[in-house]
Amino acid sequence: MSENFFVSTVRDIVFRFVKLRNPHLETMPMDYLYHLDINVGNTRDTSELQHRFGDVKVICVGGTGSRMRQLALYLRDVLSVQESGDPVDLCERGQRYAMYKVGPVLCVSHGVGSSTFSVVLHELLKLVKYARCQEPVIIRIGTCGGLGVPPGTVVVTKNAFNGLLRNEHEIAILGKRVVRPAVFSEDVIRDVIAFGVDANDGFQTISANTMGTDCFYEGQGRTDGAICEYTEKDKMEFLQKCHDLGIRNIEMEASMFASVTQKVGVMAGDVCVTLIDRLKGDQVTITMDQKHEFEQRPFLVVGRYIKKLLQQ
Ligand code: R2B
Ligand code: URA
16 A cells, blocks of 8 residues: 555545545546536646635535525525525536525526436546545435325435335446445434424425335336326326335435445435325425425525534
8 A cells, every 4th residue: 555545545535534335536637527517627636626615514405496596596595695686506507407506505406307317427426526625515406206195294204215115226337236225314303304404384294104116106016107007096006005114205316326326335315395295186286386385494404504614
């Protein structure tokens, strides 16, 4: 083991920098975070990125750019960040994802589903490594379908199940199935509930299991997609099986998100609001006003959590 390797390992441990699980990165002289349009440049000297992003403690991710912009404005207030004017989209030129920075918090969009989310997640993890962020936490703020809970309930994911009802994430790598566990950090779940929930919120926040599927329609047992080869009874049996496993919400990212962050040892959590009770139907029929009101709920919970986290 070379001295440099030893010194850099000790430094990473002491400062709690992010260590990724890719030895090839250590030998790459240059890097470019293509979908974010962030040029790392020389990987041996990332001082510019450290200057721009080194203070980041929390990365909030969510489906749409407009919701992440709203979140950025909301967090300005909650965290008393003295900024005015329109939040600037730092990734606008990449035209794929939106990124806003509010003090030590990034708010980044991830699109729909694990495939678009995993692209930005890999690049965000490289960003926090190059910027030498110390022990960052990644929180997904999303929407979902509920299972036996009233619409508008906020669910903090405990275990993430995939569409095969396994508490793992499955991915094809070099033509082979690779299966990895999908568990979120217990500290994050505990703290989001402890610091984020207020008895006077007027809605329920629970911690429960989540199913993350690769398809909104057949993958979530809907009968209203373009294809459906099962009966209403088959669907209800499946949803009941999910419920029996402690699953209380269904979305499209949880298992990938849990497995990737767990693999690299970055703390993460998934906080979603239910838009529908799937035991009662398939179509999301709430009004846009109601949807926007529901979408504020995870903001409230996560806003309080972040505020407390930054005070520690
Ligand atoms: C919840 O909502 C989206 C699908 O409508 C997807 O991103 C998810 O997980
Ligand atoms: N998002 C999902 O993935 N499923 C739903 O039922 C609602 C939102």
